[in-house]
Amino acid sequence: MSTDKQEREPLFSAKNRKLLTNPLNIDNPITVQVLGICSALAVTAKLKPAFVMSLSVIVVITLANLIISVMRNGIPPRIRIIVQLVVIASLVILVDQVLKAFVYDVSKQLSVFVGLIITNCIIMGRLEAFAMGNKPWPSILDGVGNGIGYAWVLVAVGFVRELFGSGTIWGFHVIPEAFYNIGYQNNGFMILPPMALIIVGIIIWIQRSRNPELIEEN
Amino acid sequence: MKALREFVDKQKPHFEKGGRFEKLHSTFEAFETFLFVPNTVTHSGAHIRDAIDMKRTMIIVVLALIPPLLFGIWNVGYQHFLSNGMAPDFWPMVGFGLLKVLPVIVVSYVTGLAIEFAFAQSRGHEVNEGFLVSGMLIPLVMPPDVPLWMVAVATAFAVVIGKEVFGGTGMNILNPALTARAFLFFAYPSEMSGDRVWIAEKADAYSGATPLGHLLVLDADKLPSDWSMFLGTIPGSIGETSTIAILLGAIVLIATGIGSFRIMASVVAGGLVMGLLFNLWGANAYMDIPAYQHLIMGGFAFGTVYMATDPVSASQTNRGKLYYGFLIGFIAVLIRVFNPAYPEGMMLAILLMNVFAPLIDHYVLQSNIKKRLKRAKAVTA
Numbered sequence: 167m168s169t170d171k172q173e174r175e176p177l178f179s180a181k182n183r184k185l186l187t188n189p190l191n192i193d194n195p196i197t198v199q200v201l202g203i204c205s206a207l208a209v210t211a212k213l214k215p216a217f218v219m220s221l222s223v224i225v226v227i228t229l230a231n232l233i234i235s236v237m238r239n240g241i242p243p244r245i246r247i248i249v250q251l252v253v254i255a256s257l258v259i260l261v262d263q264v265l266k267a268f269v270y271d272v273s274k275q276l277s278v279f280v281g282l283i284i285t286n287c288i289i290m291g292r293l294e295a296f297a298m299g300n301k302p303w304p305s306i307l308d309g310v311g312n313g314i315g316y317a318w319v320l321v322a323v324g325f326v327r328e329l330f331g332s333g334t335i336w337g338f339h340v341i342p343e344a345f346y347n348i349g350y351q352n353n354g355f356m357i358l359p360p361m362a363l364i365i366v367g368i369i370i371w372i373q374r375s376r377n378p379e380l381i382e383e384n
Numbered sequence: 385m386k387a388l389r390e391f392v393d394k395q396k397p398h399f400e401k402g403g404r405f406e407k408l409h410s411t412f413e414a415f416e417t418f419l420f421v422p423n424t425v426t427h428s429g430a431h432i433r434d435a436i437d438m439k440r441t442m443i444i445v446v447l448a449l450i451p452p453l454l455f456g457i458w459n460v461g462y463q464h465f466l467s468n469g470m471a472p473d474f475w476p477m478v479g480f481g482l483l484k485v486l487p488v489i490v491v492s493y494v495t496g497l498a499i500e501f502a503f504a505q506s507r508g509h510e511v512n513e514g515f516l517v518s519g520m521l522i523p524l525v526m527p528p529d530v531p532l533w534m535v536a537v538a539t540a541f542a543v544v545i546g547k548e549v550f551g552g553t554g555m556n557i558l559n560p561a562l563t564a565r566a567f568l569f570f571a572y573p574s575e576m577s578g579d580r581v582w583i584a585e586k587a588d589a590y591s592g593a594t595p596l597g598h599l600l601v602l603d604a605d606k607l608p609s610d611w612s613m614f615l616g617t618i619p620g621s622i623g624e625t626s627t628i629a630i631l632l633g634a635i636v637l638i639a640t641g642i643g644s645f646r647i648m649a650s651v652v653a654g655g656l657v658m659g660l661l662f663n664l665w666g667a668n669a670y671m672d673i674p675a676y677q678h679l680i681m682g683g684f685a686f687g688t689v690y691m692a693t694d695p696v697s698a699s700q701t702n703r704g705k706l707y708y709g710f711l712i713g714f715i716a717v718l719i720r721v722f723n724p725a726y727p728e729g730m731m732l733a734i735l736l737m738n739v740f741a742p743l744i745d746h747y748v749l750q751s752n753i754k755k756r757l758k759r760a761k762a763v764t765a
Binding site for chain 2: 349350353356358367
């Protein structure tokens with residue numbers, strides 16, 4: 167009986183929608199679980215690398231979640247971490263090759279951080295926590311949700327840092343020349359990684375003041 | 385006086401719960417306690433109360449800041465006219481200095497207090513007086529020609545990120561005034577370093593390098609005389625040049641017990657020790673300068689007296705204060721000599737030790753607990 171019911175569960179049931187939307191806000195990998203901070207600080211000085219990095223992570227996390235979920239019943243528990251790593255590493259190599267082929271300059275800027283997607287805690291975390299115990303379709307949704315949850319923070323940080331740090335958005339000058347003429351200057355601190363940490367902190371601050379349930383008791 | 389009290393009492397109901405201006409309660413309270421000592425009494429238990437509260441503490445620090453401020457105002461004018469080859473009387477110099485310094489002070493106070501009031505209001509807290517001091521310290525550590533909007537941005541950053549996110553006055557990890565300066569230093573390095581910014585409206589041909597700037601390029605010969613560095617007739621940030629004015633402030637702080645002499649003494653000791661170590665090494669002209677010169681150059685004296693002694697961000701234990709201060713002096717000179725990118729090591733040294741102050745306190749407490757446990761065991765055994 168119950169299996170019948172599960173099979174008839176619509177693709178975007180309330181439960182499945184939650185998988186997609188929770189990571190965007192109340193279960194965000196960066197601002198709530200505080201994972202993947204390293205790359206969030208390193209690649210967000212400009213919007214473009216932040217965006218490309220986000221896309222790469224979305225692709226890797228979705229496919230990795232799918233593959234692990236398909237294989238989950240065949241993976242011996244004792245070597246599951248290694249299996250997960252092999253899957254992630256293969257996907258990252260693929261992504262890296264694609265980036266090198268089509269957006270070489272961005273791939274240059276991202277340098278080692280594409281390779282370091284392998285060690286991104288978000289991906290390992292989702293594989294361990296979700297894909298190992300769930301069916302392929304929810305796993306895909308979970309992967310996309312967490313990927314986008316990671317992506318919007320990165321893009322938001324990248325937007326602020328590029329706007330105030332370089333006066334540009336996506337490489338185009340948006341702060342008018344007149345501003346510079348009356349004494350405005352780009353903020354060099356924005357280019358430095360500590361400022362990314364502060365901006366992530368401010369995002370967390372805003373998020374928590376809007377969702378009081380996220381505030382820890384102490 | 386009595387009329388004022390009556391006026392304040394008359395307005396009070398409007399700001400109490402249910403009054404017309406209930407939302408502005410903390411603003412009202414701030415002004416009331418600014419005028420009168422609060423009449424609230426403790427309700428339970430026995431308390432020993434000191435007559436001094438935070439407002440009086442803060443105002444004494446502001447008083448102690450008056451000598452460097454006045455000297456700074458004069459010096460800004462003096463340096464400006466000197467660089468232009470003019471030598472006017474006393475008052476034109478002061479007038480020019482006022483024109484340069486007053487706007488910076490006003491911007492710093494207006495920005496900072498506006499943010500403080502807004503936060504206190506939205507959180508329903510009292511408005512705290514902490515910013516009275518920070519608002520005066522910020523202008524004193526700025527170069528005379530600093531653009532005013534930068535002062536506003538830095539003050540806002542310092543108050544919000546340096547202080548309010550941690551819960552406001554008394555909860556901050558870093559000294560807010562130094563946070564403001566560090567923010568500007570990293571955000572707009574061209575306005576905060578080099579040899580162009582230290583003299584207001586400098587003539588182009590005149591070298592405006594500070595003593596630290598000369599040493600950066602190992603020009604020890606170009607250093608001003610010890611006397612002028614001690615007196616403060618050198619280019620530099622508004623309030624930091626005159627060691628003698630700062631010493632006057634230090635006397636006020638130590639005599640009233642508000643600034644910790646332990647911290648001041650140990651910072652000086654730390655700076656001297658590192659200076660002497662460099663003298664022994666003596667690999668270049670910077671290392672060879674007499675150790676005492678480190679104390680009268682740049683922001684060392686100002687940082688020692690006003691920044692390192694900030695009671696919130698410094699170590700709390702007496703022994704911890706010694707370690708904390710010593711390391712500040714030690715690291716400040718180390719950064720100055722070793723790292724040409726950061727000519728003023730004092731700012732970074734103090735911020736660094738601010739971060740470590742709780743750790744120092746922790747270990748001081750732990751070692752004390754261990755010592756006493758050992759003693760207790762020795763007695764019982």
